[in-house]
Amino acid sequence: MHLEGLTLSFAVCILYQRQELFRTRTHLKSKIITQGRNGTVEPRFASRMGILRASDIREILKVTQNPEIISFAGGLPAPELFPASAIAERAAEVLASQGTVALQYSPTEGFFALRQIIAERMNTIWHTQLMPEEILVTTGSQQGLDLTGKLFLDEGDVVLCESPTYLGAIMAFNVFKPHWVEVATDDEGMEPEALEDALRTHERIKLIYTVPNFQNPTGRTWSDQRRERLVQLAAKYEVPVIEDNPYGEVCFEGTLPRAIQAMDSRGLVICLGTFSKIFCPGLRLGWVAANRRYLDKYVILKQAGDLHTSTVDQMIAASYMKTHDLENDIQHKRDVYRKRRDAMLSALEAEMPRGVSFTRPKGGLFLWVELPTSLDARQLLIRSLEQHVAFVPGEAFFPTSGRKNTLRLNYSNMPEARIIEGVRRLAVAVRKELEVGRPAQAPVSV
Numbered sequence: 086m087h088l089e090g091l092t093l094s095f096a097v098c099i100l101y102q103r104q105e106l107f108r109t110r111t112h113l114k115s116k117i118i119t120q121g122r123n124g125t126v127e128p129r130f131a132s133r134m135g136i137l138r139a140s141d142i143r144e145i146l147k148v149t150q151n152p153e154i155i156s157f158a159g160g161l162p163a164p165e166l167f168p169a170s171a172i173a174e175r176a177a178e179v180l181a182s183q184g185t186v187a188l189q190y191s192p193t194e195g196f197f198a199l200r201q202i203i204a205e206r207m208n209t210i211w212h213t214q215l216m217p218e219e220i221l222v223t224t225g226s227q228q229g230l231d232l233t234g235k236l237f238l239d240e241g242d243v244v245l246c247e248s249p250t251y252l253g254a255i256m257a258f259n260v261f262k263p264h265w266v267e268v269a270t271d272d273e274g275m276e277p278e279a280l281e282d283a284l285r286t287h288e289r290i291k292l293i294y295t296v297p298n299f300q301n302p303t304g305r306t307w308s309d310q311r312r313e314r315l316v317q318l319a320a321k322y323e324v325p326v327i328e329d330n331p332y333g334e335v336c337f338e339g340t341l342p343r344a345i346q347a348m349d350s351r352g353l354v355i356c357l358g359t360f361s362k363i364f365c366p367g368l369r370l371g372w373v374a375a376n377r378r379y380l381d382k383y384v385i386l387k388q389a390g391d392l393h394t395s396t397v398d399q400m401i402a403a404s405y406m407k408t409h410d411l412e413n414d415i416q417h418k419r420d421v422y423r424k425r426r427d428a429m430l431s432a433l434e435a436e437m438p439r440g441v442s443f444t445r446p447k448g449g450l451f452l453w454v455e456l457p458t459s460l461d462a463r464q465l466l467i468r469s470l471e472q473h474v475a476f477v478p479g480e481a482f483f484p485t486s487g488r489k490n491t492l493r494l495n496y497s498n499m500p501e502a503r504i505i506e507g508v509r510r511l512a513v514a515v516r517k518e519l520e521v522g523r524p525a526q527a528p529v530s531v
C-alpha cells in the first residue's frame with residue numbers, strides 16, 4: 086500500500102477502511118446528509134464550537150484497533166496488569182453487603198472512605214498535609230481539568246503552560262477560549278526567567294498549568310529548584326498552579342520527585358490526581374486536592390456537571406484498597422514499564438539514523454522524539470502507517486506554535502519484542518523520509 090503524498094486524515098481513513106469500520110461510518114454520514122436534504126433545520130451550535138476540532142489523534146487511535154498495527158500512539162496502561170478478578174470479587178462483595186448504598190446517589194464530594202484513602206496516600210507519598218475534606222473525587226482527572234477551566238477561565242484569560250503540554254488540557258481549556266502562553270521549557274521544567282517574564286508581561290493570567298512528573302508528552306521531570314522557584318513566583322504574582330500528576334508514582338529510578346503542592350504554604354497549588362495509571366483507567370476515578378477556598382467551588386461546578394462520580398465504582402475502589410496492597414501492584418507496574426522503556430530506548434539507539442534525538446524518561450508512559458528539522462512528523466506518520474506503526478505527531482501538543490519535527494511514543498502498552506520491531510520499522514520510515522527530503526544529486530557529467 087502506498088500512502089505517499091496523501092493528507093494525514095485521508096491516509097488514516099484508508100487504513101480505517103481496511104478494518105471495515107469505514108462502512109458503518111459512511112452509512113451514518115449519508116444518513117445525516119439525507120436527513121438534512123429532507124428539510125431538517127441546520128443545528129445552531131454555540132460559538133465555541135467554531136474553534137473546537139476533532140483531533141487527528143482520534144482517527145489515528147481508531148486505526149490502532151487493527152491488531153496488525155504496532156501502536157505507540159495511545160497512552161494506554163498494560164491491560165494484563167489490571168487486577169480484574171480481584172475487582173470482580175470486591176464488586177460482588179460491595180453489592181452483596183452494601184448494595185442499597187452503592188447503587189444510590191451519593192455526595193458530590195465523593196465517598197468519604199475513598200477521600201480518606203486519597204488524603205492519606207497523598208500525605209504519605211507526597212508529604213502534603215491534606216484533610217479528606219480537601220479532596221473532591223472526580224470522574225478521572227480529565228474532569229478535574231474541565232472543572233478547572235470552568236472555574237477560572239473567561240474568554241481571553243491567559244494560561245501559562247509548558248512547551249509542549251498535555252493535549253487533553255489544551256482541549257479541555259480551549260472550550261473556554263483562553264489565550265495560551267507557552268513558557269520555554271527544558272529538561273528541568275519551565276525556565277524560571279521565561280516564566281517570570283511571562284508573569285510580568287501578560288495581563289489576565291489565571292493559571293499556570295504543569296505536568297511536573299514524567300510529563301505527557303515528553304517524559305520530562307522538573308528539578309527541585311525549578312519547583313521551588315515556581316512556587317515562589319506563583320506566590321509573588323498570586324497565580325494558582327495546576328499540578329497535574331498522573332505519572333508521579335510510575336517512577337522507575339531514584340526517589341520519587343517532590344510534590345509542588347507540598348512546597349506551597351499559600352494554598353495556591355491545586356493538585357489533580359488519578360487512579361488511571363496506578364490502578365485502572367476504566368473505573369474513571371480521579372481527584373482534585375486543594376485548599377477549601379478552591380475546593381468548595383469545584384464541588385459546586387461538579388454538582389452542576391454530573392452530581393457525583395459513580396458511587397459503586399468509588400466503593401469498589403475503596404474496598405480494593407482496604408483489602409489489597411495497591412503499593413505492591415504499583416511496584417509491579419513500575420518493573421514492567423521500566424523494561425518496556427529500556428527496550429524502546431535501546432531500539433531507538435540501535436536503529437535511528439543520526440540527527441534523531443529522544444528523551445530518556447525516568448518514569449511514566451511516554452518519550453519524545455525530535456527529528457531533523459527537515460522532516461514533518463505528520464508525513465512520517467503516513468509513511469510509518471505503511472509499515473503498520475502508529476505514533477502521535479508532536480505538533481498537537483503545542484497550543485500555539487507546533488513544532489512539526491517532533492513526535493510522542495508510548496511504551497507501556499506492548500511487550501518488548503513488539504516495541505523493538507515497531508521501532509525498527511519506524512526507523513525504516515524515517516530513513517525513507519530523509520531520502521525523499523534530500524536534494525536531488527547533480528547529474529554527473531561525462
Ligand SMILES: Cc1ncc(COP(=O)(O)O)c(C=O)c1O
Nearest residue numbers: 225226227251296301359361371
Ligand atoms: C497529563 C494528564 N492529565 C490528565 C489525564 C487524564 O487522565 P484520567 O482522566 O484518566 O485520570 C491524562 C491522561 O492520559 C494525562 O496524561
